[in-house]
Amino acid sequence: MSASVDTIVVGGGLVGSAVAWGLARAGETVTVIDEGDIALRASRGNFGLVWVQTKGKNLFDYARWSRRSADLWPEFAELLEEHSGVNPDYHKAGGVHLCLSEEELDQARALNNRMHNVNGALGYGAEILDRKQLDEMIPGLGPDVVGGSYGQHDGHTSPLRLLRGLHGGLKSMGATYASDGPVLSVAKDGEGYVAKTASSTYRGAKIVLAAGHGNKALGQSLGLDIPIHPEKGQILVTERVDPFLNMPTHVIRQTDEGTVMMGDSHEHTGYSDRSTAPVISDLARNAVRCFPILSKLKIVRSWGAVRILSPDGAPIYQESETCKGAFSVNCHSGVTLAGAHAMALAPMIAAGKLDPDFEIFSARRFHGQTH
Amino acid sequence: MAKRIENTGEPVQFTFDGQTVMAQPGDTVAAALTAAGIDILRSSVVSGSPRGVFCMMGTCFDCLVEVDGVPNRQACQIPVTEGLTVCSQQGAPDVLEASA
Amino acid sequence: MTQLSPMQPTKVDVAVIGAGPAGMAAAVTASKAGLSVALLDEGQSLGGQIYRNIEHGTPFRDGILGPDYVAGRSLAESLRASDVTYLPRTSVWNISTDNMLDLSRDGSSSQLIADKIIVATGAVERPSPMPGWTLAGVTTVGALQILLKASGVVQEDAVLVGSGPLMWLVAAQMISAGTPPKAIVETTPKGRMAQAMPHILKALKGHRYLTKGLSMMRQVRGAGVPIYNAATDIRINGHEIAESVTFVSKGKEHTIRSSHIALHQGVVPNQQVTRLLRCDHKWDASQHCFRPVLDGQGKTSVPDVYVAGDGAGIGGAKSAALMGRLVALAIAQEKGKAAPERVYRLQAALASDGAVRPFLEAMYAPAPQFVKPAKETIVCRCEEVTAGAIEDAVDLGAPGPNQVKSFLRSGMGPCQGRVCGLVVSSIIAERRKASMDETGYYRIRPPLKPIPLSELANFQPLEVAQK
Numbered sequence: 001m002s003a004s005v006d007t008i009v010v011g012g013g014l015v016g017s018a019v020a021w022g023l024a025r026a027g028e029t030v031t032v033i034d035e036g037d038i039a040l041r042a043s044r045g046n047f048g049l050v051w052v053q054t055k056g057k058n059l060f061d062y063a064r065w066s067r068r069s070a071d072l073w074p075e076f077a078e079l080l081e082e083h084s085g086v087n088p089d090y091h092k093a094g095g096v097h098l099c100l101s102e103e104e105l106d107q108a109r110a111l112n113n114r115m116h117n118v119n120g121a122l123g124y125g126a127e128i129l130d131r132k133q134l135d136e137m138i139p140g141l142g143p144d145v146v147g148g149s150y151g152q153h154d155g156h157t158s159p160l161r162l163l164r165g166l167h168g169g170l171k172s173m174g175a176t177y178a179s180d181g182p183v184l185s186v187a188k189d190g191e192g193y194v195a196k197t198a199s200s201t202y203r204g205a206k207i208v209l210a211a212g213h214g215n216k217a218l219g220q221s222l223g224l225d226i227p228i229h230p231e232k233g234q235i236l237v238t239e240r241v242d243p244f245l246n247m248p249t250h251v252i253r254q255t256d257e258g259t260v261m262m263g264d265s266h267e268h269t270g271y272s273d274r275s276t277a278p279v280i281s282d283l284a285r286n287a288v289r290c291f292p293i294l295s296k297l298k299i300v301r302s303w304g305a306v307r308i309l310s311p312d313g314a315p316i317y318q319e320s321e322t323c324k325g326a327f328s329v330n331c332h333s334g335v336t337l338a339g340a341h342a343m344a345l346a347p348m349i350a351a352g353k354l355d356p357d358f359e360i361f362s363a364r365r366f367h368g369q370t371h
Numbered sequence: 372m373a374k375r376i377e378n379t380g381e382p383v384q385f386t387f388d389g390q391t392v393m394a395q396p397g398d399t400v401a402a403a404l405t406a407a408g409i410d411i412l413r414s415s416v417v418s419g420s421p422r423g424v425f426c427m428m429g430t431c432f433d434c435l436v437e438v439d440g441v442p443n444r445q446a447c448q449i450p451v452t453e454g455l456t457v458c459s460q461q462g463a464p465d466v467l468e469a470s471a
Numbered sequence: 472m473t474q475l476s477p478m479q480p481t482k483v484d485v486a487v488i489g490a491g492p493a494g495m496a497a498a499v500t501a502s503k504a505g506l507s508v509a510l511l512d513e514g515q516s517l518g519g520q521i522y523r524n525i526e527h528g529t530p531f532r533d534g535i536l537g538p539d540y541v542a543g544r545s546l547a548e549s550l551r552a553s554d555v556t557y558l559p560r561t562s563v564w565n566i567s568t569d570n571m572l573d574l575s576r577d578g579s580s581s582q583l584i585a586d587k588i589i590v591a592t593g594a595v596e597r598p599s600p601m602p603g604w605t606l607a608g609v610t611t612v613g614a615l616q617i618l619l620k621a622s623g624v625v626q627e628d629a630v631l632v633g634s635g636p637l638m639w640l641v642a643a644q645m646i647s648a649g650t651p652p653k654a655i656v657e658t659t660p661k662g663r664m665a666q667a668m669p670h671i672l673k674a675l676k677g678h679r680y681l682t683k684g685l686s687m688m689r690q691v692r693g694a695g696v697p698i699y700n701a702a703t704d705i706r707i708n709g710h711e712i713a714e715s716v717t718f719v720s721k722g723k724e725h726t727i728r729s730s731h732i733a734l735h736q737g738v739v740p741n742q743q744v745t746r747l748l749r750c751d752h753k754w755d756a757s758q759h760c761f762r763p764v765l766d767g768q769g770k771t772s773v774p775d776v777y778v779a780g781d782g783a784g785i786g787g788a789k790s791a792a793l794m795g796r797l798v799a800l801a802i803a804q805e806k807g808k809a810a811p812e813r814v815y816r817l818q819a820a821l822a823s824d825g826a827v828r829p830f831l832e833a834m835y836a837p838a839p840q841f842v843k844p845a846k847e848t849i850v851c852r853c854e855e856v857t858a859g860a861i862e863d864a865v866d867l868g869a870p871g872p873n874q875v876k877s878f879l880r881s882g883m884g885p886c887q888g889r890v891c892g893l894v895v896s897s898i899i900a901e902r903r904k905a906s907m908d909e910t911g912y913y914r915i916r917p918p919l920k921p922i923p924l925s926e927l928a929n930f931q932p933l934e935v936a937q938k
Contacts, residue, residue, distance in 0.1 A: 012868075037871025037911055044877045139467055164878040167867050179870035239443055239885055239921060240416045242465040257880065258416065258463050275917050277565055277573045277582075277932035284927035293470040295928070296441055298921035300885055376648050377531050377623040395622060397515075397527060402622040410712050410730070411607040417855040421711045423607035425852070427614035428520050429513060429920075430595050430741075432885035433605075433852065443885065443921070450515055 005029040005176070007349065008195050008204035010183045010218060013043035014159065014334030015341060016210030017166035022346020023208075024173040025079075031202050032170060033195060035181040040271060042212055043334055045305020046159035047235060047263045048255070049248055050336050051095060053126040053151035056118070057111060061360045062314035063118045066333070067125075069340035070153045076339040077157070084168030088161045089256040093247035095154030096134065098290055100144045108149040126151040139244060140293035148249070156248040158255060159335050166338075178202070183211065186218050188323050193222075206325040208349060212308050213271065215328055223322035225363045228330050230271050231307040234279045235263040236287070238297040245291075252290055260294060262287040275302040307332040310366075317345065317361040319354055327354070373406050385455035387436075394451040401427060401434045401446035404457075412436050412446060413460040435460060440469070476581065480933060483509045483556070485802060486572055486585035488563050488744060491519020492788045493780025494591030495546045496795030498555040501589075503811040504803035509583060510550070511561045511574065513920075517547045519593055520613065521788045523620040532623055535647040539683075539788070540620070546792060565917035566748055570775055573932060575922055580930040587775050587802045590745055590763075591795060594738035594781035597760070597837060598894050599633055600844040603707030603716075604734065605852050612735035616641045625650040626731040630716055632656040632705060633735035635835040636684055641733075643687040646694045654697045654727050656718055658736070658838045661701045670830035677827030699725060703840060707732050736837045739893060740782045746915035748773050754907035757832045758785055759842075760893065761912055768801035769794065777802065786825050793821040842897045850898065851891040853884020858898055865902040871911045872896050885921055888913040 005028075009020040012034025020032045035041075052070045056063025070092070077090040099105040109128045116124045129137075130147045137150070170177055178200065186195045186207060193207035209215045209224065219226040240258035248254075251264045264286075265279045280302050288295050308330055310316050315331035327349055331337055348354050380396040387404060394403035401424045404412065411421045412434055425433040427447045434446040436457050442464035446457070487498045490512035498510040518525035522543030533541050550557065558576065565573040572583045596611045603609070612631055618624040625645055629652045631638050642652050674681060692698065699720040708715045709730070717726045739760035742752065751764040751772040762784040769777040779798040780791035797817050800810050844850060846859030856879045864878045872895050875881060881895055882888030888895075892913050900910040 034868070034870075037869075037873045038914065044873070140470060160877045160880075164864075164867070167878075171867055177868040179868055179874075236924075236927075238924065240463040242463050242467075244465070244467050274568070275565070276567060277571075277917075277930070278934050280565075280917065281927050281930040281932055284924050284930075287924060288928040293466045295923070295925035296469065297464075297466065297924050298443055298885070299918060299924055299927060300921045301883065301887065301916050302918065303916050372627050373618075373624055374627050374650060375622070375624050376535075376650075377529060379527070379529060379623070397524065398622050402618055402624060405618060405626075406622060406624045415605075415855065417853075420605065421607045422605065423712075424610055424614060426596065426611050426890075427617040428595075430886065430889045431852065432921075435885070441923075448513070 004192060004203040004205065005031045006204060007206040007208060008033065008193060008202050009208045009210055010186065010195055011210035011212060011214065012167070012177060012179070013041060013210070013212060014046065014163055014166070014338055015212070015329050015331060016208070017163060017170065018334070018338040018341035019208055019210055019329055019346050019349065020175060021166050021169050022342040023350050024170060024175045026347055026350035028350055030170070030175040031204060032175060032177045033181050033183050033197060033202060034177065034179045036179055039182070040213060040273060040306055042305050042308060042332070043159060043163055045233070045235065045273070045303055046335050047261060048156050048159045048253060048335060049095065049250070050090065050155045050157055051250070052153040052336070053095070053097060053149055054111060055333070055336070056314060057115065058312045059314040059360070060118050063115060065315070065340060066336055067119055067122070067153060068344065069337045070155070072339035072343045073155070076343055080162070080165040080169055083172050084165040086161055086165035086168050088157045088165050090155060090157040092153070092155040094150055094152045095156070095248045095250070096129070096138065097149040097151070097250045098145050099148050100146065100289060102146055105147045112149060125153045137247065140291050142289050142292045144289045154248065156253050157335060162335065162338060182214060183218065186221055188222070193326060206327070206349065206352065209326070209328040213306065215330055219328050222326040223320045224318060224326065224328045226316060226328055226330055227363055227366055228308050228310055228316070231309050232267040232269050232272060232304050233263060233307055234265045234275055234283060234302060234304045235261055236280060236283050236299045236302045237261050238294065239300050241297060249290065252287055260297065271306055273304040273306055275304050315361055316363050317354060317358055318363055325352060373408055375406050383451050383453050385451055385453070385457060387457045388459055398451045399447050400436065400438065400449045400451055400455070400457055403451050404446065411459070414462055416463045419462060480571060480582035480584045481509070482584045483507045484585070484806065485587045485589060486511060486583055487589045487591055489519060489591035489593055489780070490514065490517050490557065490559070491521055491591060491593045491780060491791065492543065492546060493593070493791035493795035494519065494589070495550045496792040497589045497591060497779050497799040499549050499553045500796045500799035500811065501802060502553045502555045504799065504808040506803060506806060506808060508555045509585070510555050510557045511563055512559055513562050515559055517550060517557070518543055520617065522547065523617055532620070535644050536620060537644070543788065562920050563744070564919045564922055566744070571933070573917070575926060578926060580922070580926055582932055586806070587777065589798055590776065590778045590782055591780045592741045592744050592782045594785060595741045595889060597736040597739045597841070598890050599734035599736045599841050600848050600850050600858070600894055601705050601707065601840070602845070602848055603709065603713065605849055606707055606709045606713045607711060608709070608713035608730045609707055609732045609734065612638050612641050612733045615733050616644065619644060619648065628653050628729045629731045629733050630654045630656060630727050630729045631733050631735065632658065632702070632716060634659040634838070635735055635737040636831060637738065638735040639684065639687040639691060642691045642696065646690055646696070651694045651696050653729050654699065655691065656699045656702045656705065656716065656720070658702050658705070659835060660838050663834050667830050667833040670833055674827045674830035676823060677825070680827040705840070736841050737835055738781065738785055740784060742892070742912065743887070743889065743915050743919055745771060745778060745782070746912060747917065747919060748776055750776060752912065755784060757829060759836050760785070761907070769798035770801070786828065790821055790824045793817050793824065797821070841894070843901045844894065850894050851881035851884065853886050854880040856881040861895060861898045862902050865899050869899070870903070872899060872913050875899060876913060882913050887915065
């Protein structure tokens with residue numbers, strides 16, 4: 001059995017690793033317990049957007065939290081590289097939600113109008129562009145693109161380099177990373193917590209559940225209600241091409257390596273992460289409509305990943321009422337929110353208490369005001 | 372140097388980077404280029420280092436060339452046909468130039 | 472059925488993937504049993520790699536390639552005479568859990584539904600990572616043989632580097648073609664004969680193979696080809712193109728000048744399809760490769776999916792054809808058809824043909840330098856990831872090849888991990904002191920081969936019911 005640490009983080013994906021990285025940076029001793037090589041890993045399947053516009057239309061606090069994360073991202077990316085030597089390829093290039101019909105453009109316009117005051121004096125930072133304005137920013141758009149919504153705070157990163165950077169940073173700060181998960185049980189243990197895998201037992205004064213869909217079951221033993229459900233997304237990726245697209249769109253982005261990713265599918269197929277021909281061909285059609293210049297490129301790989309969604313799509317952050325020092329972190333935007341998780345949420349957990357205004361992110365919001 | 376030990380039919384002509392290459396019916400682009408002593412087909416998209424045929428059976432994707440304007444085709448999987456235009460590739464293809 | 476409809480999936484009893492010995496034999500037998508069969512193959516013509524170009528052989532080339540190659544012609548003839556629908560130039564790029572195959576043929580995609588699927592995708596060459604192996608002019612030994620079979624082309628200055636029966640066979644064929652290799656750099660470590668001897672009695676039951684092997688070696692020696700034994704510290708030198716190969720043999724460093732270096736470390740099952748389908752696989756410590764877990768009749772852990780031939784574990788062309796027939800008979804029986812031939816005879820023939828294998832496997836197991844290459848060696852050729860980088864990723868906590876892949880992009884290039892997969896896993900296993908079964912292999916995702924975006928955009932697949 002390992003020595004007790006300040007905090008056990010269950011889950012070594014982008015959410016758990018970002019929180020653990022922030023805790024380690026705050027001076028805590030941390031153990032991250034991760035699953036093995038084959039697991040449901042939303043982090044490995046992520047599209048890589050650091051995206052603000054359209055986020056939080058049902059919960060403005062989530063819109064503000066996403067913005068805060070985007071504001072923290074430049075500093076976070078720098079610190080990450082400093083700690084790990086891994087540049088996460090973060091670019092705050094702005095981003096465009098492409099619209100393929102006037103109707104879609106009207107919806108985007110209405111959303112921007114509704115959200116324009118969400119950040120008060122900071123401004124929302126998204127504006128509607130017509131086709132002519134888009135053409136000045138983005139080459140090779142197809143005739144079906146009528147316009148789009150440009151968000152100046154949006155950007156993109158390599159989720160894989162981000163994860164590697166977080167793991168590298170954790171290592172350099174002396175955190176323990178164990179890949180002998182899954183964690184089979186968590187429990188209160190005297191003043192602290194114990195987490196057990198098939199082969200080991202880990203102890204810590206505090207515990208953070210960041211195990212994606214695994215949180216649902218684990219949370220029950222710590223008095224945490226975690227109403228999350230799976231939603232599959234599939235992504236295609238091409239062979240490498242010369243840089244042609246210097247800002248991400250919500251469905252297509254070019255990575256620093258030169259590959260082009262295509263995504264934005266939503267399916268309710270349980271925990272299956274398989275790629276399927278109907279969705280692959282849909283994504284391909286959409287990509288060709290947006291960028292006909294990509295038609296000849298070959299798709300090298302596709303994959304599916306399973307988003308972690310709450311009933312309103314916003315994150316759930318909560319400390320257990322019955323088990324003080326036990327926190328759960330649940331969200332599907334592990335990339336966008338990595339900055340906030342590492343630089344704003346982790347310090348709260350290190351201090352042992354979430355800010356009072358975080359009550360809005362607790363799962364209690366789904367139960368009216370019952371306690 | 373490569374040597375052809377047997378001709379089985381009327382030669383087929385195609386071009387590689389503008390240069391005429393003589394092939395035999397049934398040759399793949401990769402085999403015909405190898406027979407013509409052409410070993411470098413592209414430069415790597417990662418480091419720019421030169422690459423050529425490696426496995427000859429469609430497994431390794433090292434023999435990628437541009438065929439009739441389409442980049443990244445496996446030379447070892449494409450049969451030579453009369454008049455085919457084959458070009459070497461330098462690094463990654465440029466989608467903007469290709470569509471211009 | 473001769474045409475695939477772009478509008479609706481074609482239905483068959485059996486889809487056979489791969490038209491090498493196993494696939495051709497399985498297709499013919501299943502068809503004879505009264506089942507409708509589609510034989511799907513990427514190649515231009517029948518034969519796979521072992522019988523490549525078998526239908527267009529010439530007496531001159533037959534003489535060079537030898538009777539074991541020519542033996543494949545009757546199999547191709549029986550396929551042509553059968554009712555099998557043979558679809559060349561057809562690449563299976565996805566198989567979903569409801570037995571729907573997504574195919575790419577001549578630039579467009581279509582679908583096929585099969586009650587049973589026989590994977591007969593054969594073998595690929597085991598990677599031989601070494602410094603300089605990405606230089607132009609460096610190929611596999613198999614590539615030289617394909618050049619010879621399909622085009623009658625030989626490299627005059629080739630240096631063969633590696634070990635195993637295929638390397639000797641190709642050397643002998645090059646000599647018969649009048650262009651002996653410039654040298655053979657043998658990598659079989661010292662002491663292997665002692666390790667192989669316990670299997671010699673069994674191997675004598677397959678003495679035909681031993682005799683053939685010995686005669687090939689004699690032919691190579693007799694032709695005066697310099698042979699360097701137990702070579703280590705091998706590197707290929709050159710700037711743009713290979714210029715020479717340097718190695719140590721018998722305590723002495725040698726450099727041989729050549730711009731055509733051909734590598735070989737034996738062959739291993741091509742796992743792409745069975746991995747895509749998430750069939751169970753087990754590490755075979757004797758063959759040093761993963762094999763799909765099969766019941767006695769070639770059935771995988773995934774319903775309706777069978778494997779025949781080298782894809783099931785390396786047995787060579789003759790065994791592959793026998794196994795293809797056995798698998799087809801098992802399917803015929805399951806579908807209530809009378810067996811057109813006797814199972815026990817085929818099983819006896821299979822056992823006899825495989826008798827030599829344990830000896831060969833012990834003799835020609837990959838040398839340590841190819842299982843755990845030196846740090847600076849590029850392992851993933853597509854993304855140029857080195858052995859050292861993989862070790863560093865393991866030290867960062869990566870538990871297996873899929874996490875290493877996401878950290879380093881190894882296996883993410885156009886070859887989709889086909890070339891580097893086994894070495895990446897073995898480097899991780901060595902570093903973690905874990906078994907190969909614990910370490911695992913890349914997860915393979917569609918498309919099985921890269922496909923143009925436009926082709927996918929024009930494809931109208933049916934909604935599938937995922938099991």
